[in-house]
Amino acid sequence: MSPDDHAHAPVRAGRSAEEGIKTVPSVCPHDCTSTCALEVERLSPTRIGRVRGSMRNDYTAGVICEKVARYAERIHHPDRLMKPLRRVGPKGSRQFAEISWADALDITAEQFIAKARQHGS
Structure with a gap:
């Protein structure tokens, strides 16, 4: 099996061939029309x-996109942002400061409101 075949290889819920790895059903977190059913290896609670891809979805028949097939790499990547940051230097300077989730949400809401007023909703 080639490295890319794992995106198309269906599995059944239960124990993996590798002892101690449980496979659990899940769904794709992306908002596309395929609504893929997934089987995810759960290595630990975190x-x-x-x-x-899961064969439980007749529409996708066990096939998933590469974005989701490589999801573990994305969510466990050491450079993944875990806290909100606000740019404090010029764009492109890579200067950021950590801010609270409450502040990040307030800033985002304020920007949406300002743009809606400027351009209409």
């Missing part, structure tokens, strides 16, 4: 392994 860590996942391979993500594969």
